[in-house]
Every structure is written in structure tokens, then in C-alpha cells.
Amino acid sequence: MPHHVSSRSKRSNQLHKRIISLFFLALFNTIVSAQQYDLVLEGGRVMDPETNLDAVHNVGIRDGKIVRISSEALSGRRVVHASGLVVAPGFIDLHQHGQDLASQRVKALDGVTTALELEIGVPDVAQFLKAKEGHSLIHYGTSASHVAARSLAFSAPLPAGAILPKSGPATDRPATPEQIERMRERLGKELDAGGLAVGMGIAYTPGATRLEVIDMFRVAAERRVPVYTHVRSGGRVEPGSSIESVSEVIGAAAITGAPLHIVHINSTCSRDTLECLSLVEGARAHGLDVTTEAYPYIAGMTAINSALFNPGWQEKGITYENLMLPDTGERLTKERFDALHNSSTTQMVVIFSNTQEMVDKVIPHPLVMIASDGAEGHPRNAGTYSRVLAQYVREKGTVTLMDALRKMSLMPAEMLERSTPAARQKGRLQEGADADIVVFDAGTISDRSTFQKPMEQSVGVRYLVVGGTLVMDEGKIVPDVFPGRALLGPGKRSASHD
Numbered sequence: 001m002p003h004h005v006s007s008r009s010k011r012s013n014q015l016h017k018r019i020i021s022l023f024f025l026a027l028f029n030t031i032v033s034a035q036q037y038d039l040v041l042e043g044g045r046v047m048d049p050e051t052n053l054d055a056v057h058n059v060g061i062r063d064g065k066i067v068r069i070s071s072e073a074l075s076g077r078r079v080v081h082a083s084g085l086v087v088a089p090g091f092i093d094l095h096q097h098g099q100d101l102a103s104q105r106v107k108a109l110d111g112v113t114t115a116l117e118l119e120i121g122v123p124d125v126a127q128f129l130k131a132k133e134g135h136s137l138i139h140y141g142t143s144a145s146h147v148a149a150r151s152l153a154f155s156a157p158l159p160a161g162a163i164l165p166k167s168g169p170a171t172d173r174p175a176t177p178e179q180i181e182r183m184r185e186r187l188g189k190e191l192d193a194g195g196l197a198v199g200m201g202i203a204y205t206p207g208a209t210r211l212e213v214i215d216m217f218r219v220a221a222e223r224r225v226p227v228y229t230h231v232r233s234g235g236r237v238e239p240g241s242s243i244e245s246v247s248e249v250i251g252a253a254a255i256t257g258a259p260l261h262i263v264h265i266n267s268t269c270s271r272d273t274l275e276c277l278s279l280v281e282g283a284r285a286h287g288l289d290v291t292t293e294a295y296p297y298i299a300g301m302t303a304i305n306s307a308l309f310n311p312g313w314q315e316k317g318i319t320y321e322n323l324m325l326p327d328t329g330e331r332l333t334k335e336r337f338d339a340l341h342n343s344s345t346t347q348m349v350v351i352f353s354n355t356q357e358m359v360d361k362v363i364p365h366p367l368v369m370i371a372s373d374g375a376e377g378h379p380r381n382a383g384t385y386s387r388v389l390a391q392y393v394r395e396k397g398t399v400t401l402m403d404a405l406r407k408m409s410l411m412p413a414e415m416l417e418r419s420t421p422a423a424r425q426k427g428r429l430q431e432g433a434d435a436d437i438v439v440f441d442a443g444t445i446s447d448r449s450t451f452q453k454p455m456e457q458s459v460g461v462r463y464l465v466v467g468g469t470l471v472m473d474e475g476k477i478v479p480d481v482f483p484g485r486a487l488l489g490p491g492k493r494s495a496s497h498d
């Protein structure tokens with residue numbers, strides 16, 4: 001036996017080993033790239049409102065994230081052929097009251113991947129988050145409710161399932177300093193439980209003084225979260241006009257430093273919406289953090305026994321004839337109104353308070369993001385996003401497709417960044433972003449919900465991806481998938497990091 005292998009044959013052995021290992025490495029890479037992505041959206045018109053990308057590309061998704069956007073062929077365990085379809089960030093609805101599965105389904109069919117209850121907020125944040133965990137088709141979240149905190153401070157908690165109280169002492173009377181302290185404490189606890197903002201419906205708590213409103217903005221400012229609010233009043237009669245009401249909350253934002261989001265400026269300001277928008281514009285021009293939203297319908301909807309219909313409501317430009325019951329289409333008379341307003345049973349009522357002409361001016365306005373204010377009984381629950389794409393982008397041509405996507409995804413995501421850094425990964429179709437994606441046919445997308453049939457599903461969304469999971473496939477809801485996750489405010493996030 002030789003004492004040693006010659007150095008030459010040693011080197012040649014090493015070379016062989018190296019060639020073999022390179023071969024296996026190449027084979028391994030081929031296998032990996034063949035299954036590189038969980039999901040590939042192939043050949044769609046990829047649109048990103050932040051970078052203005054608008055090109056035919058393939059999108060590779062892995063572990064809930066957009067990993068690759070490329071013109072190269074990508075392979076995945078599932079490949080969706082998206083040619084002829086728009087691939088865009090999933091729509092983010094900052095203002096969605098209907099949080100049950102029936103509403104989530106119609107939202108998904110309308111292209112929505114995140115729907116948040118921020119206007120008023122739920123009465124119990126922890127309970128809401130617990131109930132939805134693992135049972136949600138799309139992402140969810142809520143604000144901490146001033147309306148509910150006030151009801152508790154007056155020892156008149158909201159009935160189960162309600163977010164608005166019947167008008168009474170808890171809505172109409174001014175609070176004592178002790179009651180305001182109880183509200184502050186309650187809001188703090190609700191923010192600790194994961195609330196994304198302070199939600200206010202000042203029109204539903206007309207007893208709240210200007211100072212109470214400022215005190216609630218102070219809670220938001222201390223906790224570094226925004227205030228989302230339905231303002232105090234509408235109409236032109238002073239005091240109490242829509243201009244005064246918008247000025248009140250802009251003032252509270254200026255005094256406290258809390259970012260402010262004014263909900264549904266279209267329905268609050270109706271005939272004076274352009275003037276209200278000029279107030280928002282002026283506040284922003286002077287450095288205030290104020291944003292707003294609208295929905296593309298001429299009617300609103302609310303609870304008829306709420307304080308919004310306290311005496312004096314007709315001075316705001318609404319008559320009995322403008323009020324309609326959603327289930328039957330019945331228009332109200334004084335007698336019928338009185339009975340429903342005085343009842344402790346909550347009945348929703350549709351309010352025809354705006355003109356098509358005004359709505360058509362508001363939706364294209366560059367400061368206006370789209371939010372639905374959705375709940376069962378009003379077609380905006382199911383149709384808001386498709387309606388903007390059908391009516392304003394396709395038919396009237398007053399909003400470009402990219403601007404519509406910006407109003408429905410990027411702008412709300414940027415607003416949400418005031419509450420959570422997780423929103424930086426949403427509202428964008430970019431590598432590294434969350435895989436919350438809508439794939440739709442821009443030529444046919446349409447709302448079908450009407451005031452007669454408010455839950456009729458939109459058509460034209462072909463695929464919807466939520467956190468990397470397909471929840472709509474070839475135009476249909478995928479059964480038994482619940483990838484929706486909570487978006488949490490800084491109170492809960494820091495508590496969970498401690």
C-alpha cells in the first residue's frame with residue numbers, strides 16, 4: 001500500500017468533488033426556483049400608486065409578502081393568469097361599520113382587503129379583536145369609542161351589538177369633570193387594548209361641550225394616535241353649520257396636535273362640501289395634519305333614534321320626505337318618524353341629503369380618499385369601490401385609474417401610518433409589501449347594489465389576495481379561509497413588546 005496518495009491525484013479528487021457539489025447546487029437551485037413562490041400573478045397590468053409603476057409584469061408572492069415583481073417568468077405552486085387584468089394594492093376602507101362575515105364577503109367582492117371601524121369605534125376593543133381572530137376574511141381593526149366611553153361615564157352602557165346610543169341624557173347633557181375623567185380613563189384602556197385611534201361621533205353626543213371635545217383630542221395627542229370624527233352638525237344655519245363644525249375639529253387638532261380625519265365630508269357638508277374641503281386644504285397648507293374621505297352616493301344612513309335627529313334636525317336641510325326605511329323603501333311622515341325616533345329599538349334610516357352634481361365634484365377632488373361608511377341596508381356597503389371605478393374612471397372619465405387606486409389604497413394606508421407602522425407595508429404594490437392584492441377587469445368592474453337591493457355583489461374582481469392567501473379565486477369567494485389579521489394601535493403593540 002502506498003504511503004500516500006500523490007498530490008496530483010489529491011487535487012483531481014478535490015476537483016471532482018467540487019464539480020459534483022456544483023452540479024447538485026445547480027440542480028437544487030432549479031428545484032427551488034421551480035417552486036420559488038407560493039403564488040404567482042402572471043402577466044397582469046401591475047399598478048402601484050406610490051411609484052406610478054404601470055406595466056405588464058409577473059408578481060411572485062411568498063410567506064404573505066410580495067417578493068418579486070419582474071418581467072421574467074416566475075414559477076410558483078399556484079399560477080394565476082392575470083393578462084388583461086389590473087393587479088393593484090387591495091383597497092383599504094377606513095370606515096366600515098358592518099364587521100360581520102356577510103359584510104366582509106361583499107367587501108371582498110368589491111376589492112377590499114382591509115376594512116376598519118374607525119369613525120365611531122366599537123364599545124369594547126378587546127372583545128372585538130378576540131371575536132374576530134381566526135374568523136376574518138379580510139384585515140380588521142377599530143378605534144377607541146368616545147361615544148361608548150361617554151355612555152359608560154353616564155352609567156348607560158350601549159346595548160350589545162350597538163355602536164350608537166339612543167338619544168337621551170347620556171348623549172344630550174354636558175358631562176361633569178368627573179365624567180370627563182372617566183371617559184379619558186376608558187379611552188386610555190381601549191387604546192391599550194389595541195385601538196388605532198380615538199373615534200368620535202360628535203353629532204351623536206350633542207351634549208359634549210367644546211372643551212370635552214378638546215379633552216378627547218388631548219387623549220389622542222398624548223397617545224400619539226389620530227382622531228377620526230363625524231363632526232357636530234351640518235347645514236347652513238348658524239350657529240351649528242357644517243362650516244362651524246369642521247372648524248371646531250380643525251381647531252381641536254391645532255390646539256392639541258392630534259392628527260385629524262374628518263369622515264364622509266360629502267354627507268356632513270352636502271351643499272357646502274367644496275367650502276368644507278377648502279377648510280381642510282387651508283389647515284393642511286398651514287401645517288396641520290388633517291385628512292378626509294367621501295363615498296360615491298347621494299344618501300347617507302344612520303339610526304333614527306339617535307341624537308342626530310334631536311329637535312332642530314329639519315333646519316339642516318332635511319325633510320321627512322328625504323328619509324327612507326332601507327328594508328321596505330317606505331318614505332317617512334311626521335307620525336311615522338315620531339314613533340321610530342322615540343322607540344328604543346334601533347331602526348336604520350336612509351337620508352337623501354346630497355345631489356349627484358355635488359358628489360361628482362367631490363369624488364375627483366385630490367384631497368378626498370374613498371371610504372364606504374358601509375353597513376347592511378345601504379348599497380355603499382357592497383358597491384363603493386367598484387362604483388368609483390365604473391362611474392368615475394370608466395364612464396365619466398373624471399378620475400384616472402391610477403388616481404382612483406391612490407384614493408382607495410395608498411392614501412388610506414398613509415393615514416393609517418399615524419396609528420401603526422404595519423400600514424407602511426400596505427396600500428403598495430411593491431417588493432417587500434404585504435401581499436394584499438386585488439386583481440380586476442377594469443373594463444367590466446361594476447357595482448350592482450342599489451337602495452332596493454343593497455347587498456347585491458359587485459362584479460369584475462377576479463382574484464383577491466389577503467396576506468398571501470387567495471380569498472377570491474376566479475370571481476368567487478374561497479370557502480373556509482380566514483387570513484384576515486388585526487391592525488393594532490401603539491398601546492397594544494408596546495404592551496406586547498414589553
Ligand SMILES: [Zn+2]
Nearest residue numbers: 119230263264
Ligand atoms: Zn357618520
